[in-house]
Amino acid sequence: MKKKEMLLGLLIALLLAAFLSPLASSWPDGLEKVAGQLGFLERGGAAAPAPAPDYLVPGIRSGALSTALAGLAGTLVVFGASLGLAALLRRKRVR
Amino acid sequence: MHIPDGFLTPATYLPAWLASAGFLTGFLKRLAGTLQDRAVPLMAVLAAFIFAAQMLNFPVYAGTSGHLLGGVLAAVLVGPYAGAVILSLVLAVQALVFQDGGLTALGANIFNMALAGAFLGYFIYAGLLRLLGPARRLWAAGAAAWFSVVLAAGLCGLQLAISGVAPLGLVLPAMLFIHLFIGLGEALITVAILETVLRVRPELVYQLEAERP
Numbered sequence A: 001m002k003k004k005e006m007l008l009g010l011l012i013a014l015l016l017a018a019f020l021s022p023l024a025s026s027w028p029d030g031l032e033k034v035a036g037q038l039g040f041l042e043r044g045g046a047a048a049p050a051p052a053p054d055y056l057v058p059g060i061r062s063g064a065l066s067t068a069l070a071g072l073a074g075t076l077v078v079f080g081a082s083l084g085l086a087a088l089l090r091r092k093r094v095r
Numbered sequence B: 001m002h003i004p005d006g007f008l009t010p011a012t013y014l015p016a017w018l019a020s021a022g023f024l025t026g027f028l029k030r031l032a033g034t035l036q037d038r039a040v041p042l043m044a045v046l047a048a049f050i051f052a053a054q055m056l057n058f059p060v061y062a063g064t065s066g067h068l069l070g071g072v073l074a075a076v077l078v079g080p081y082a083g084a085v086i087l088s089l090v091l092a093v094q095a096l097v098f099q100d101g102g103l104t105a106l107g108a109n110i111f112n113m114a115l116a117g118a119f120l121g122y123f124i125y126a127g128l129l130r131l132l133g134p135a136r137r138l139w140a141a142g143a144a145a146w147f148s149v150v151l152a153a154g155l156c157g158l159q160l161a162i163s164g165v166a167p168l169g170l171v172l173p174a175m176l177f178i179h180l181f182i183g184l185g186e187a188l189i190t191v192a193i194l195e196t197v198l199r200v201r202p203e204l205v206y207q208l209e210a211e212r213p
Helices: A003-023 A030-037 A063-094 B010-034 B039-054 B071-078 B080-098 B106-132 B134-162 B168-200
Strands: B058-061 B064-066
Touching: A003 A063, A003 B039, A030 B064, A030 B134, A030 B168, A063 B010, A063 B039, A063 B080, B010 B080, B010 B106, B010 B134, B039 B071, B039 B080, B058 B168, B064 B168, B071 B080, B071 B106, B071 B134, B071 B168, B080 B106, B106 B134, B134 B168
Parallel strands: none
Antiparallel strands: B058 B064
């Protein structure tokens, strides 16, 4: 994969995260649905605080904008972390 | 099917953490000796794409949604080891930054969606590929993608039952049934993307060269 293709791939992921994520279905997913039906949904919680719970950037009033920004940030974090990890794994062979 | 904190008891999530950490350590060690240069940018793009795609819930039926998991998609393109590693990384960022999946449950989520979904999913794909022949590669990938989602849902149901949140006889069939449909979305998206990759840049598919006689 060439560098140009990598950046094109990243751009596609960023566009999906920014423009399609606010349009995503807000219906519960399979597990949430089952948890609701079987009455254990309210057991769920979070053990520790996080920067942007539920893909919403705190302090931004518009839900769509907040989700889009969270999507953009998350995509960049995942891209950077996996690029770094993969580069590290590849370099190890040379040593 | 990202399990939040609170659903699983320590007797379930601690062994899941241990198993996932053990397998991932082995995978990373193996990749450190064998990862090819060309896999590096592909892993990064795939991870970014899978993260973005996992935000895009599609309606399945009657008030239930699903989204791509991407395990088989990743493994078909970068292999079972790198595929499981990038899925784990996506799950870790989702839990740490977005509270999508709990921190205590991260080991179980990695077990279900990265180790079963991507790693085992790859071998289901490879087995089907041998059975159906390379001309039906997309069928093999689509079927493996569907099965990987149902498998992950089944494991999730088992873990919930072991944790005692619901009886096995209720939670397992409920999880499997809903994911029979969510898995169809997984298969469609996986096949659509692989069809494009095979048409535009077939050399990006893992070990495609090695399969040639």
